[in-house]
Each structure stands twice: as structure tokens, then as C-alpha cells.
Amino acid sequence: MNWFNDFANPTRFLNLSAKLLPWLWGLAALILIPGFYMAFFIAPEDYQQGQTIRIMFIHVPFAWLAMATYALMAISSIGTLVWKHPLADVSAKAAAPLGAAFALICLLTGSFWGKPMWGAWWVWDARLTSMLVLFLMYLGLIALWNAVEDPIRAGKAAAVLTLVGSINLPIIKFSVDWWNTLHQPASVFRFDGPTIHISMLIPLLLTAAGMTLLFLALHLIAMRNEILRRRVRTLRLLEASRAVEA
């Protein structure tokens, strides 16, 4: 657990993240460029959905990322409440706007895919509705963090709410199995293996891996910003207390 404790020092985290960021950007570009090339020029069109299958290469990775970001926030929340790790609520707070953006991308691209395939921009289907709930939960958590001035108190309240809201993750994942939905069932993460053809699976996995690296880079930047924001707040409080004493 030494590495875990090493990260408890924000200054050490800032130094390490500054070294990591260029590698993350570079790796993301190295994976995304061939991923999108394959998605557009090598993957065939779907026998039923035609060219709209190209939307899958952004829709699915961002759906996964929207859920993975929330899972990361739930783990960070445990870190806040159980281990009181100084960077845990920084991580959770920094991840929330990213998760909200990913959920919004998932909903928008899903809508652009749904209209030509289903004939509707939106249906109150279990998968779509649970994803919308995830997006609203992100907005609620961002509002909570902004409503409470003390970041430690805000972090604890948000951690409890995040953990309660994590019940939505299995609902999103299994909504297509538990209910009769218009949304297609899982075709990659299945007990009996992927049902998607390899010519589409490889670019999908590449774009998903590249966007995950992109998320990690954005998350590190957001965490660095949050650490700086807390330093500014601390110094302003100290400056104010000095002014009162003087």
C-alpha cells in the first residue's frame, strides 16, 4: 500500500501527473488514429444498420466511459469515507463533469443513431432512461459540490450520495436483459463472448481504449486544477485571518 500512501501527498501527485500527461496524450493519439481509420475505412457497413454503424465507434465507448467514470467516483467515495485519503474526493469531484460530458455524448449520439434506425429521437426505454438518470445524477453531484462551501464537508456529502447512486450502474448494464427494451442487448461484454464481428470489434476496442486514455489525461488535469483551487482557498483564508489579526 506504499504507492497508495505516496499519492496522499498532493505536491507529489502534481509532479507525477505532470510527467504522466504527455505520455497519456501521446498514447491516446497513437491508439485513436488507427482506431478511427479502421472504424471508417476497414470496418464494413452493418447488414441491417448500414453506415449508421459508424456511430457505434463513439456511442459505445462513451457509454462505457460514462459508467466507468461513475464507478471510479464510487471507489473514490469509499476512499473519502473509509480511508479519508486526501485525494479521494479530489478525484471524485474532478471526475463528475467528465462523466456528465460522456453521458451527454452517449445520449446525443444514441439519439442520432436511434432516429434513422428506430424512427424516433427518444423512447422511454429502460436503457435510455437509466442512462438519462446517470446524467442527471452527475448534474446533481456537481450542484452539491458547488452548494457546500467547505470542500471536506461537500466531499463527504457527495461521497454518500455517489455510493447510493451507484445502484444505477447494474440497472444500466442489465436493463436490456431485465426488461423488454428497444435498445439492442449487450454484444461485447457477454458471458458467452462477443457476438460482434471481429472487423468491427477491433476498431471498437481501439477507440474505447484511446478514449479511456483521453479520459485519464482529462481526469488528471481536472484533479490538478482542483488541488490548485483548494490551495487558493486555503491561502485566501489564511490571508483573511492575518488581516483580522493585524
Add this chain to the structure above:
Amino acid sequence: MQHFGFILASYLSTALILGVLALWLILDHKKQKAALQALEARGVRRRSNAPAKPATTSHDSEQVTK
């Protein structure tokens, strides 16, 4: 290409949202850095950044960095 508009709208909206997100992060970073520098210019520093002081002076530097 059939349904080209829907595909283009998907990729454009994704690029727009990611662009706004990246821009917000960059501007936020600049804002926090500027605020930190302004505080340090006024002599409010963290303990690790505070200039060394003789032992006989006041406890101001200690208070600033707590």
C-alpha cells in the same frame, strides 16, 4: 453515404462537447494559477514555498502555511 447527416452530427457533437470540456479545463487551470501567483505576490505562501526567516522574527510565515 446513407444517413450521412446523422453520422456527421454524432461526430461533430462529440467533438464540440470534448472541445468545450478541454477549453474549460485549460481556462480553469490558468485561473487557479493566476490566483495562486497573485496570492504569492502579496506574500501569502505555502510553508514549502515560504522564504527562510530568522528564528527571531514573528510567526507570520508559520500561520500562512498551516
